[in-house]
Amino acid sequence: MDADEPELVLASDGVTRVLRRGDTVRRPVRPFTATVQAFLAHLHERGFDAAPLPLGHDEDGREVLSFVPGDVPVPPLPGWAVTLDALVALARLVRRAHDAAEGWEPPADAVWGDLPGATSPRPGPTDGAPPGAPPEAVLVAHQDYCPGNVVFRDGLPVALIDFDLARPTTRVADAVNALHWWAPLVDPVDRSPALAEADAAERVRVFADAYGMTAEQRALVVPRALWRARRSPARMLAAAEADPVFRRWWDEGVKDRAPRAAAWLAAEAPRIAERLR
Structure with a gap:
């Protein structure tokens, strides 16, 4: 993955930003990140592929997940x-x-x-x-x-x-x-x-x-x-x-x-x- 590829903001609450780079999502690491990544890995191992795939961490120490394409509805719900x-x-x-x-x-x-x-x-x-x-x-x-x-x-x-x-x-x-x-x-x-x-x-x-x-x-x-x-x-x-x-x-x-x-x-x-x- 090209480190120079642009990052797009997917979500932000004014404090934390979730970014997309190519087919991956980058997020700040939190205390529970390792536990969630282990859980996601287990789900995929059991054949549940309808969740992000955990991909470890990037060069900036951020959590990396696979990007899940599709539509995410926002209020008011369509x-x-x-x-x-x-x-x-x-x-x-x-x-x-x-x-x-x-x-x-x-x-x-x-x-x-x-x-x-x-x-x-x-x-x-x-x-x-x-x-x-x-x-x-x-x-x-x-x-x-x-x-x-x-x-x-x-x-x-x-x-x-x-x-x-x-x-x-x-x-x-x-x-x-x-x-x-x-x-x-x-x-x-x-x-x-x-x-x-x-x-x-x-x-x-x-x-x-x-x-x-x-x-x-x-x-x-x-x-x-x-x-x-x-x-x-x-x-x-x-x-x-x-x-x-x-x-x-x-x-x-x-x-x-x-x-x-x-x-x-x-x-x-x-x-x-x-x-x-």
């Missing part, structure tokens, strides 16, 4: 990104990633990314589960399916990028993260226009069907979603207090959207649970 076909494809993509991740043993010195200032734990095998429910198996998964981390081609999700928040979790807890963004599990006033009238309960069912969730997994979706939503405002506030980028997002509306989502989900929970049965 209609082609929120079709039921797209939702089905996303659920199947998440299932493939989970199947590939299952059984991976992280290195003993693994470091995981999280929100700045985070102190509360991510959902574990029993968090949010109804009393008496058997614990879920733990696996490492993506945990951040915001639209900017899903690559589309021809109107369908084909790959996942930005594994910075990947960490040990459970299949249902990770699926709930995807559903938060793509059902979506937020108040209609905070959705992109293309999803303003969407039947979130029906979209949750479509996702669960496409993923191939068992009856036991379906029974955990709503409790885990409620667990996540109740804790989200405090987690986002802690991130805002620790990081200026998150402070900007908090002030620009997250401070209102997060508690509104929790209230909306609490009201809709019975209908979502019924649709999942």
Whole structure:
């Protein structure tokens, strides 16, 4: 690769820039970079090629990943990104990633990314589960399916990028993260226009069907979603207090959207649970 090849800015939050050089992506190294690269290598070894390939470091000490071509939707989401076909494809993509991740043993010195200032734990095998429910198996998964981390081609999700928040979790807890963004599990006033009238309960069912969730997994979706939503405002506030980028997002509306989502989900929970049965 020619070191003089121009670098194009793919993303920037005002502090960190993600650059493209040819068919590669260059990013600053963070404490969790080595762990994420090991996880990505495992996914590829298991045949999951719908994620960046880890390529080590460049001459400037930056992380190097393969560039994943395609379309990454940005808010307000276009209609082609929120079709039921797209939702089905996303659920199947998440299932493939989970199947590939299952059984991976992280290195003993693994470091995981999280929100700045985070102190509360991510959902574990029993968090949010109804009393008496058997614990879920733990696996490492993506945990951040915001639209900017899903690559589309021809109107369908084909790959996942930005594994910075990947960490040990459970299949249902990770699926709930995807559903938060793509059902979506937020108040209609905070959705992109293309999803303003969407039947979130029906979209949750479509996702669960496409993923191939068992009856036991379906029974955990709503409790885990409620667990996540109740804790989200405090987690986002802690991130805002620790990081200026998150402070900007908090002030620009997250401070209102997060508690509104929790209230909306609490009201809709019975209908979502019924649709999942």
